[in-house]
Amino acid sequence: MIIPKTREEIELMREAALIVSKTLGMLASEIKPGVTSLYLDNLAETFIRDHGAIPGFLGLYDFPNTLCVSPNTQVVHGIPNDQPLEEGDILSVDCGAIKQGYYGDHAYTFAIGAIDPETEKLLKVTKESLYVGIKEFKLGNRVGDVGYAIQQYCESHGYGVVRELVGHGLGKKMHEDPEMPNYGKRGRGKKFIEGMVVAIEPMINMGTHKIKQHRDGWTITTFDNKPSAHFEHNVAIVDGKPELLSTFAYIYKALGIVSDEEDTFRKEALVL
Template identity: 75%
Template structure:
């Protein structure tokens, strides 16, 4: 059952989402060759707690860490470890926070030093597909409209769209209805209404759409070993339109990137 949020609840969700956003912004300056994902995980847990939140992933479904850290051919759900990042890697960092009984949950795929041009293009297209999908999250549209928009854009560029893993509703629990696939048919699925809150998260592979799972029971990889990209935002329907609760602003501030990509989805400015 879809759980509609009041204006007050959406603002509480925004607080949780912005702790995630600020955590990812802090990590942006720390992602570099020689740094281990386990070290980054420790930094994130301390930062989240210092900002009044609780790590949303730690212990959830028995996950052992605060971040899902998925480099290169890992799609999602990678477990932090002591292996150092290397020049040319990419790393999806997925972070969750619980505050005021509501979750925030989003992700960004970072470049580690200089990456190959074809990998850089994969990241650009995957992130662009996220906003193409968000545009369709508005009153009167349906789940299939978001999935279709993401799928068409990414497949038109020759990439594989993961089927087994999807976005989701978000609120007092990490995973609510509806599921939000990154593929689908226009006009199909549950209809969007005012006050819905979801996590939209394209997962796009450089090669095949097929995936496999490691024996750790968590880590998902591309079946052909080629890189995968993952970007995620938290979005509410406010006044009939998509309103971002999360932001990549803090990441861009840390990396010195100028961007206006989020402007059309903001009805209020992001706090400093």
């Protein structure tokens, strides 16, 4: 059952989402060759708690850490460890936080130093597909409209769209209805309603869409050991249109990136 949120609840969820956004922005300055994902995890937990929130992933379904960190061929759910990052790696960082009883949850795939052009294109297309999907998240459309848009965009570039892992509704629980696949058919699935809040999160592979799960019960990698990218935003339907609750602006500020990609989905400029 879809649980629509009131305007007041959406504002509370915006606060939770922005804690995650600020956490990812803080980490953006720390992600570099030689750094370990366990170091990043410790930084994130401290930052989230210092900002009056609770790590959303830590202990959820018995997950052992604050961040899911997934380098290179890992798709999602990677467990932080003491292996140093290397020049040319990519790293998907997925983070969650709970504030005032509501979840924020989003992700960004970082380049570690200079990366090869093929991988750079994968990151670019995956992030673009996120906004292609968000455009379809509006009153009267259906789950399949978002999935179809993302799938068509990514497959047109020759990439594999992961089937087994999907986006989801968001609220007082990390995972609410509806599931939000990154593939589908137009006009199919549950209809979007005012006040819905979801996490839209393309998980896109350079090669096959197939994946495999490791014995730790968490880590997911590509079946053909080619790179994978993951970007995620939290989005609400407000006055019939998609409105971003999360932002990559803190990441871009840390990395010196200029972008207007989020402007369409905001009623007013974000004050950093």
